[in-house]
Amino acid sequence: MITITDNETIISIFNKRDERVLEQISDNYGYTCRRVAGSILENEEEAKECFNDALLSVWNSIPPAQPDNFYGYLLKTVRNIALNVLKGKKRLKRGEGKEGLVLDEIAEFLPSGENIEAQLETKERENEIKEALTAFLRKQKQDHRDIFILRYWCFSTTAEIAEEFGITENHVNVILSRLRKKLGDFLEKEGLM
Known part of the structure; x- marks a missing residue:
């Protein structure tokens, strides 16, 4: 059995x-994914299936992809696959599904009163928001930061x-609540509100 300790080792083994x-990745990161x-x-x-699909996707993408943060790359892949499954089930309508409800909490910080899904449709706008949020x-x-990410990126409940x-x-x-207020102030200062 191989032991993975750092990003370079993981990428090297994938290469x-x-x-x-894949077995080691499953042991190390499977639960969280x-x-x-x-x-x-x-x-x-469906969550198990998404994780397996993510493993296949990552296996097929490395190489040529050489992510700087494998764990983040894997989590993003899992999340995107899960969101695509959710969209495929037509459960992502405004106000339905967990993502819509959670994202409504921060929708007030986006200009024009459109819903968040409409705001993020343009690549340029999405990149501006990602950079500002980062x-x-x-x-x-x-x-x-971890609490914010768990709530708005991983869609964890406040109880979890x-x-x-x-x-x-x-x-x-x-x-x-305090982070949302700070985020609003920050986005306003950056000219994104």
Whole structure:
């Protein structure tokens, strides 16, 4: 059994086309990846299938892709596959499904009153928002950044986040509320609101 300790090792093993890496990736990252997919789809079997599809996708994309952060690359792949499954099931209409409800919490920070899905349709706008959000999150305390990401990227419930951090659900809600306010101020300062 191989042991993966860092990004370079993972990419190197993928480049060598050593299939044992898939088992190690599953052992190291499978739980978290299935949890991300499960949070979106709310179905354990579909979450497992998304993770397996993500492994195949990553296997087929490395090489030529050489991600700087394999774990982030894998999580993004799992998340995108889960969202595509959700869209395919036509559950992503405004106000339906977990993603729409969670994203509504931060929709107020986008200009023009359109829903968030419409806002993000243009690549240019999407990139501006991603860059601003990344810059905003880098300025936050690590635990607050993690809470924000779990809620708005992984679609974890506030109860799940509270359990993971060993704090009350009310405390999570307060942190998220303050982060949304800070995000609004930041986006306004950046001219994106």
